[in-house]
Each structure stands twice: as structure tokens, then as C-alpha cells.
Amino acid sequence: MPGPALLSMAQQFSGLPMKSLIGGPLKAAAEANALMAHTQTEFLLNTCFQPPAQDGTRSPIMIDMIIERAIINADGTPQEKPAQTKMNLPLLTILPLNSLAVDDVSVDFEMEVKSSFSNEKENSSSTEVGAEAKFSASAGIGPFSVEISGSVKSTSKTASSDKSHYEKSNSAKYNVHVHAGQLPLPQGVTTIIDAYSQAIQPIQIEAEKS
Amino acid sequence: MPYQQQIPCPHCQSVILFDAKLFVSGMRFRCSNPDCNTSISISPTSLNQAKDVFENYESQKQTILQKSHSN
Ligand SMILES: [Zn+2]
Numbered sequence A: 001m002p003g004p005a006l007l008s009m010a011q012q013f014s015g016l017p018m019k020s021l022i023g024g025p026l027k028a029a030a031e032a033n034a035l036m037a038h039t040q041t042e043f044l045l046n047t048c049f050q051p052p053a054q055d056g057t058r059s060p061i062m063i064d065m066i067i068e069r070a071i072i073n074a075d076g077t078p079q080e081k082p083a084q085t086k087m088n089l090p091l092l093t094i095l096p097l098n099s100l101a102v103d104d105v106s107v108d109f110e111m112e113v114k115s116s117f118s119n120e121k122e123n124s125s126s127t128e129v130g131a132e133a134k135f136s137a138s139a140g141i142g143p144f145s146v147e148i149s150g151s152v153k154s155t156s157k158t159a160s161s162d163k164s165h166y167e168k169s170n171s172a173k174y175n176v177h178v179h180a181g182q183l184p185l186p187q188g189v190t191t192i193i194d195a196y197s198q199a200i201q202p203i204q205i206e207a208e209k210s
Numbered sequence B: 001m002p003y004q005q006q007i008p009c010p011h012c013q014s015v016i017l018f019d020a021k022l023f024v025s026g027m028r029f030r031c032s033n034p035d036c037n038t039s040i041s042i043s044p045t046s047l048n049q050a051k052d053v054f055e056n057y058e059s060q061k062q063t064i065l066q067k068s069h070s071n
Helices: A009-014 A018-048 A187-198 B044-068
Strands: A062-069 A083-090 A099-126 A134-141 A144-151 A157-183 A203-206 B005-008 B015-018 B038-042
Touching (some): A018 A099, A083 A187, B015 B038, B038 B044
Antiparallel strands (some): A062 A083, A062 B038, A099 A157, A134 A144, B005 B015
16 A cells, blocks of 8 residues: 655755745844944934034033142152143043944754654454354165264454554744844944044143142 | 943043943043043033933943843
């Protein structure tokens, strides 16, 4: 008896939508990145910059900083009161800026393909014959007589079995893990922050002569 | 991670390393140049503003990171 044809391993896998299994999470990660970048930019523009001027430019919000310098006297002893100066610094420069982005996407796909087919055929037949009949006959020739008796017994038994067994299992496990982390700032952003920092110009508000 | 940020020293242009969280709580940070006796801190007039922005920024960062984590 022919069993169902088994699918080859290649056939089993060719039906999988690999493009969406892998592409889907990656597309979602790219969209998440765009959203994170947008949210961060909005926040920085709204909290670290003045509202846009008529020409659309924004100036950074400045905070006041206090610089203290210990003054050393000619004899090497420090003066009791240090010189104090003031300067302005863009608020942006003191924030621990990091780019937030998806830094890891892993797609785990596990598939188990199990197919088996077995055909067991068992034929057994046993025949038992036991016919039972009783007969008797008698014949006589002259003074002699013959008597014949006998018995015949017959039984018949036939058994036959045919087993076939087919097993197929497909199991699939699909795991997508997305992790977002803090990445170093792009070069362009660090250049802007450096430019702000380099422009630091202290203004002396109080000083003591050494 | 403390002292992960830096600004140039207004006096000698060496690096002043600072931790933003401590900075916005009023702490003073010294210039890394041992011959320069300069230290810097946020003025009390700007401290609240700086602290608010820092805390909002950090909490927003955490929210974004938590939202984007999936399993
Ligand atoms: Zn210095």
C-alpha cells in the first residue's frame, strides 16, 4: 500500500515567508529609530533653545556659570577668598547627550520538521480443518459382514491485518528581540557643541589682586 | 558613570570633567590641569532651570528606551 509522499526539507522551508520574518522586525526597528531621533530633537529644541525668531533661527538658552580661581600670594600661600568670574554657557552643553537608537535586533527562528511514514502489513492465516462426519456402512457378502465407521472434522480460520502509520509535525518558534541603547553622538552634533564650548568667554565679576 | 562629560577650562583650555547630575545639584568641578586652580559651578540663578531640564531629559530618555524594548 503506497503511503503519502513526504515533503523534502527544502520544500518545507521554501514555504516560509523569510522576507517578512526578518524584514518585518528590521523595518520596525528603523521606524523606532526615526521616532526616537525625532522625539529627542523636539525635546532639545523646546528646552535648550529659544522659540524660533521670525527668520526661523533659534538661539540657545544660556545658563550662568561661576568660575573660581584660587589666588596664590607671592609667598606661595593661597588667598582666603578666590577670584570669582561669571560666564554664560549654553544649557545644551551640560546635558549628557546621547543618540538613542536601536542597537540590537535579533530574530530567532526555530523550526522543527518531523515526518515519518511506516506501513506495517501483517497477514496471518491459519487454517484448521476438522470436518466431522460420522458414517457407517455395512455390507455383507455371504456369511461375512464388514462394518466401516469413521469421522471427519474440519474447521477453517483466516486472520489478516494491515496497519499503516503516518506522522507529520511542524513546529515553529519565532522570537524577535529589539534592544535600544545609547550611542555616541554623531560627529556633526559634537562639532556644534564643541563650537559652543570653545566660545566660552569669562566675565570677571569680582577679583582680588594677588 | 561619573565624569563622563567635559567642557574646556575658561582659563587654561584644559579639560574640566564633570558629571551632569552632580553639576545640576550645585557641585563644583575643578580643572584637570594641576597648575590651574580653576573650578566651575552652575550659578544659583540658573540652577533650578538646569536641574529641571536635566531631569526632564533623563526621564524622557528612559521612557523612550523602555518603550522601544520588546521581546
Ligand atoms: Zn584650567
